Amino acid sequence: MSQPVVAQSLVKRFGDFVAVDGIDFAIEPGETFAMLGPNGAGKTSTMRMVATISEPTSGELTILGLDARTDGPAIRNRLGVVPQEDHLDIELTVQENLMMYARYFGHSWSDARARAEELLEFAQLADRPTSLVEPLSGGMKRRLTIARALVNDPELVLLDEPTTGLDPQARQLLWDRLYELKERGISQLLTTHYMDEAEQLADRLVIMDGGKIVAHGSPSELIRTSVTKEVVELRLDGVSSDDLPDGLRTERLRQRTLVYTDDSAATMAQIRASGIEPTNVLIRRSTLEDVFLKLTGHELVD
Amino acid sequence: MTAVSARPRHPALLVVEHHYRRHKRAWSSIVATGIIGPVLTFIALGFGLGSQIDDTSSLGTEDYLTFVGPGVMAGTAIVQGGMDSLWRTFGMLKWDGTYKTVAFTPSTPAEIAGGHLIFIGLRVAVSSTLYLIVLLLAIGWTGPLALLSPFVAGLTASAMAALIAGYTSRAESEAGFSVLARLVVTPLFVFSGTFVSVETLPALLGWFIKVTPGYHGIELTRGLINDSLSLGGGLGHLIVLLAWVGVGAAATTAGFRKTLSA
Numbered sequence: 001m002s003q004p005v006v007a008q009s010l011v012k013r014f015g016d017f018v019a020v021d022g023i024d025f026a027i028e029p030g031e032t033f034a035m036l037g038p039n040g041a042g043k044t045s046t047m048r049m050v051a052t053i054s055e056p057t058s059g060e061l062t063i064l065g066l067d068a069r070t071d072g073p074a075i076r077n078r079l080g081v082v083p084q085e086d087h088l089d090i091e092l093t094v095q096e097n098l099m100m101y102a103r104y105f106g107h108s109w110s111d112a113r114a115r116a117e118e119l120l121e122f123a124q125l126a127d128r129p130t131s132l133v134e135p136l137s138g139g140m141k142r143r144l145t146i147a148r149a150l151v152n153d154p155e156l157v158l159l160d161e162p163t164t165g166l167d168p169q170a171r172q173l174l175w176d177r178l179y180e181l182k183e184r185g186i187s188q189l190l191t192t193h194y195m196d197e198a199e200q201l202a203d204r205l206v207i208m209d210g211g212k213i214v215a216h217g218s219p220s221e222l223i224r225t226s227v228t229k230e231v232v233e234l235r236l237d238g239v240s241s242d243d244l245p246d247g248l249r250t251e252r253l254r255q256r257t258l259v260y261t262d263d264s265a266a267t268m269a270q271i272r273a274s275g276i277e278p279t280n281v282l283i284r285r286s287t288l289e290d291v292f293l294k295l296t297g298h299e300l301v302d
Numbered sequence: 303m304t305a306v307s308a309r310p311r312h313p314a315l316l317v318v319e320h321h322y323r324r325h326k327r328a329w330s331s332i333v334a335t336g337i338i339g340p341v342l343t344f345i346a347l348g349f350g351l352g353s354q355i356d357d358t359s360s361l362g363t364e365d366y367l368t369f370v371g372p373g374v375m376a377g378t379a380i381v382q383g384g385m386d387s388l389w390r391t392f393g394m395l396k397w398d399g400t401y402k403t404v405a406f407t408p409s410t411p412a413e414i415a416g417g418h419l420i421f422i423g424l425r426v427a428v429s430s431t432l433y434l435i436v437l438l439l440a441i442g443w444t445g446p447l448a449l450l451s452p453f454v455a456g457l458t459a460s461a462m463a464a465l466i467a468g469y470t471s472r473a474e475s476e477a478g479f480s481v482l483a484r485l486v487v488t489p490l491f492v493f494s495g496t497f498v499s500v501e502t503l504p505a506l507l508g509w510f511i512k513v514t515p516g517y518h519g520i521e522l523t524r525g526l527i528n529d530s531l532s533l534g535g536g537l538g539h540l541i542v543l544l545a546w547v548g549v550g551a552a553a554t555t556a557g558f559r560k561t562l563s564a
Contacts, residue, residue: 085399088403092324101403
């Protein structure tokens with residue numbers, strides 16, 4: 001099986017603004033591939049090009065072996081898209097939303113009904129087929145949107161910020177659905193600005209900033225190669241981080257100072273020995289957010 | 303899992319089906335706006351005002367009833383086509399994102415725009431058919447050509463819809479829509495020959511009106527219902543109407559493409 005997505009020197013410009021600046025990446029069959037970055041990093045613009053909604057300004061983009069510029073309808077016939085906003089049809093019931101969408105992919109109405117019933121089970125909405133969309137919770141709407149993206153048995157599913165705005169329980173439920181898709185061998189391209197989401201779901205990821213890819217690899221690889229094992233977060237009221245002992249790898253944020261270390265106990269002992277007593281100390285393992293911070297010099301969620 | 307079918311053959315018709323399914327729950331209000339309004343207008347003007355008009359020589363019909371009856375049918379098509387292209391079209395493109403979702407399917411912006419315009423025309427054709435029944439009950443059977451008039455009304459609505467959707471589909475906001483409704487749609491309804499002959503209008507206004515699709519829609523509808531058309535005249539009106547549909551559809555398609563591909 002060929003790679004579902006291959007992007008080479010991909011560029012998207014809107015007037016003078018360069019949203020995507022010459023990126024290269026490829027997704028392997030059955031892989032969950034994430035694009036991680038803050039708002040404005042170019043994730044959604046890339047996603048829209050892969051969805052063949054927006055034409056690349058330059059570069060090459062091959063989706064499911066077809067040219068994104070010339071084969072849009074044929075590509076979309078094999079894609080599932082979960083956009084940032086649900087855009088569910090509020091005039092239709094839950095089931096009708098799926099059925100009507102299935103019609104656009106060539107399913108007969110009766111086939112669409114069977115398909116919808118199957119997908120409502122998957123989305124854990126089998127008890128709400130005749131409900132209108134409006135009364136559904138945010139998590140339910142999101143699951144329905146994911147179900148809608150599966151009506152055509154897609155080979156590749158695009159998920160643009162799939163859990164933004166959901167509470168932790170709804171996020172977990174949605175992640176479970178995405179794991180299930182992965183188990184079925186469906187390739188997924190995911191954008192998110194939640195580092196825990198990328199760590200949980202992605203086999204590989206790229207970190208984007210300012211339209212460029214600044215790092216790529218598996219989550220654990222990126223953490224291992226880019227930052228230390230642990231991070232000590234300090235609140236230093238009335239003390240400058242410049243006063244910390246020399247030799248420490250630090251990053252100063254608005255409210256906190258981060259100290260990168262492989263031995264947090266030894267680092268804390270060293271700080272206290274220099275006469276500094278932080279107001280608050282938090283010791284944690286390094287995350288993708290630290291990778292992002294180190295690579296770009298600014299925080300991930302802005 | 304069921305295997306997915308090949309790409310649908312007529313994606314524009316799926317947009318029509320989508321509208322039909324969306325409208326199923328609101329049929330009563332659609333009937334009210336599409337039928338009851340025009341019928342009441344026809345009764346009020348045809349029987350009310352018409353009873354005060356003795357000289358109909360400038361109208362080209364036997365009486366005011368047979369002049370205003372067909373006029374109201376096509377005039378309503380102007381209004382429905384025009385109004386459907388304002389907030390409703392903008393809403394489906396921008397507010398509720400219905401068409402943004404459809405754009406993720408194999409359908410192209412041109413097919414979505416085409417289906418949108420076809421539905422507007424069909425809806426008006428259906429309501430015009432019901433209106434025609436009432437009209438023919440009032441004025442009597444005029445001939446088989448009258449049966450074509452709902453299609454002309456639908457075409458008139460599609461032409462108006464296409465022209466206005468060419469603008470609204472690329473608009474950034476709905477700020478100018480009220481002005482469009484008041485200064486374009488309503489005047490075209492009033493002055494295109496719905497209630498009085500265009501020949502009675504000031505020359506410049508009359509000349510302008512004769513370029514618009516509404517005028518040709520009204521003249522063709524009236525000619526078909528009253529069986530008063532020459533073949534050349536009828537074809538002329540039809541060609542102009544179709545040309546406007548073509549121009550408008552091209553503008554609407556460009557607008558849909560711009561908005562859905564942004």
